[in-house]
Amino acid sequence: MSIETKLRARSESACELCTSSTDLAVYEVAPTTTGGVDDCAYLCQTCRSQIDKSSEVDVHHWRCLNESMWSQVPAVQVLAWRMLTRLSSEGWTQDLDTVGQFLKECMNKKNGAKALLKESFEAYCDWCMQGKVRPKSQPKFISDLKIRKIHIENGAHNNRIIPNWTLRE
């Protein structure tokens, strides 16, 4: 039986880090001891390319490590821990464009709508916590919006609002 066949059985044809089922391939975890199935993980393209640094790290993708670090497979444990260490040591969790990602995932552009700044900032902080990323301060949040030409305005009752945006349910 080939290594790939064994890995497919072990992983139930799902990426052993993020459970994606697309574009799976054998990933050898160096340094290998036996070169066998125990030194390999079955990974999707997204995981492989980010581990190999051939594509940019998407921290939210790596939420999956919360689960996969408990894997019974040593090669998967090694990869998960390596990736967790890399994420924190290279400071990615601080330099990330969390505000841009948050807008993309949690807010919608809508003419004439308005989102309360307070609510939006709270939602942003929750979203960061879920992704185990440290949120930016509110002034930094506002200046990151400004970079995107989103300007805070004063709404009714002195509530500051983000015009033309809504929070997704």
Ligand SMILES: [Zn+2]
């Ligand atoms: Zn994956």
